[in-house]
Amino acid sequence: MTDQPATDGLMPFHAMEILKRAKAIEATGRTVCHLEVGEPGSPPAPRVIEAVRQALPQAQGYTNAKGLTELRDGLATYYASQHGLAVDSDSILCTMGSSAGFIIAFHTAFRPGAKIAITRPGYPAYVNTLLGLGFGMVEILVEAANGWHLTGADIAAAHAAEPFDGLLFASPANPTGASVDKAGLADIVATCQRLGVRLISDEIYHGLDYRGPSVSALELTRDAIVINSFSKYYCMTGWRIGWMVLPDDLVRRAEILQQNLFISAPTLSQIAATAALGERDYAEEQKALYAINRGLLNDGLRGLGFDIGNPSDGAFYAYAGISRFSNDSMHFCETLLDEAGVAATPGTDFDRTNGGLYVRFSYAGRRDTMEQALERMAGFLR
Numbered sequence: 001m002t003d004q005p006a007t008d009g010l011m012p013f014h015a016m017e018i019l020k021r022a023k024a025i026e027a028t029g030r031t032v033c034h035l036e037v038g039e040p041g042s043p044p045a046p047r048v049i050e051a052v053r054q055a056l057p058q059a060q061g062y063t064n065a066k067g068l069t070e071l072r073d074g075l076a077t078y079y080a081s082q083h084g085l086a087v088d089s090d091s092i093l094c095t096m097g098s099s100a101g102f103i104i105a106f107h108t109a110f111r112p113g114a115k116i117a118i119t120r121p122g123y124p125a126y127v128n129t130l131l132g133l134g135f136g137m138v139e140i141l142v143e144a145a146n147g148w149h150l151t152g153a154d155i156a157a158a159h160a161a162e163p164f165d166g167l168l169f170a171s172p173a174n175p176t177g178a179s180v181d182k183a184g185l186a187d188i189v190a191t192c193q194r195l196g197v198r199l200i201s202d203e204i205y206h207g208l209d210y211r212g213p214s215v216s217a218l219e220l221t222r223d224a225i226v227i228n229s230f231s232k233y234y235c236m237t238g239w240r241i242g243w244m245v246l247p248d249d250l251v252r253r254a255e256i257l258q259q260n261l262f263i264s265a266p267t268l269s270q271i272a273a274t275a276a277l278g279e280r281d282y283a284e285e286q287k288a289l290y291a292i293n294r295g296l297l298n299d300g301l302r303g304l305g306f307d308i309g310n311p312s313d314g315a316f317y318a319y320a321g322i323s324r325f326s327n328d329s330m331h332f333c334e335t336l337l338d339e340a341g342v343a344a345t346p347g348t349d350f351d352r353t354n355g356g357l358y359v360r361f362s363y364a365g366r367r368d369t370m371e372q373a374l375e376r377m378a379g380f381l382r
Helices: 014-026 046-055 069-083 098-109 126-130 152-161 184-194 247-262 269-277 279-306 329-340 368-382
Strands: 092-095 115-120 136-141 166-170 200-204 224-230 242-245 317-321 357-362
Touching: 014 184, 046 269, 069 092, 069 242, 069 269, 092 247, 098 126, 098 166, 098 200, 098 224, 098 242, 098 247, 115 126, 115 152, 126 136, 136 152, 136 329, 152 184, 152 247, 184 200, 279 317, 279 368, 329 357, 329 368
Parallel strands: 115 136, 115 166, 166 200, 200 224
Antiparallel strands: 092 242, 224 242, 317 357
16 A cells, blocks of 8 residues: 655545555455544434435525525524624635635635645645645644644744745644644734734634633634534534635635535535534534543553553544554554554654654544454554
8 A cells, every 4th residue: 555656746545545445354254443534433413314304305406605594604603602703604605524625715815836834744635635736835843742733933933944825724633633722823823914824724623622612713813714614523524514714805706616616515414514503412422432532542552552642632533653663654554454453544644754653543433442442452562
């Protein structure tokens, strides 16, 4: 599975490559503990399923390009209740997951070839989407010694070395789970404003902070593009439904791009998402299970000899060092899957420079899956 980058730098999404390999193993009758993909193991809330069941007999035509009025109004209410913000529903655009949101954001806010900064390690689709669309990219290194946190000083230093037009930043982050508090986010926002850098705030893991309420960039600025999704907190990865909140000067251009690139987000998924906004109690129940897995997996990995600090601030990942076992995370993950039946994601997905020394484990699944995976890894490492 080892791959060389294409001439334009594109690489496979190795989490999905591992998943494909794991499915092939399962097809032979073996069992696999899935800790590779970042998706909840639970279905959406029962009322979400019921809302879709009732809608199924109806014709499912296109919606307004921005999305169903009911969903956008519901999202405006979400910002009022969760963040104390008055967000105009006209500034909200419903998208085909956060993935479509990134494409629209890049083409809306930047000229072709513009440079956009991201953190390293970071979500691999950032790199591949930017390169695939013809944008430039600047990586800002974040380190375990600082809890994987990005600071305004990091941004300023990177910008001085190689100026960039935008910053795409996630809190909580994938793969590290690092999350900044309000003061930390204010530092990032102020630095971007001082440098004339457009901030894109990836808030897909909001709700999955374990230290306190998630802080939206909208609490600090209306110049940022905010991208979020129902995938993680609301257990709806395969429904492919997300949203954007846009500054006034970008709303119309984003709407036009949506009309032409995607027409609209899937209607059934918008209906499901509208119902999901009222099911936060169910989502919080799932989060409580992740919190249990978080401690279990972190302690278990440390006990097995992985290099890992405190449990992640948010999301549902453990980003663990493997220097005691290997300096080739791809080979390590392939062997772990083939011999022990444990699927994990190589750090090279998130960091093409230092990722060979790290592996990401997702703890979004069932507790018994975590326990079984740790038991299998103990035998494998012996």
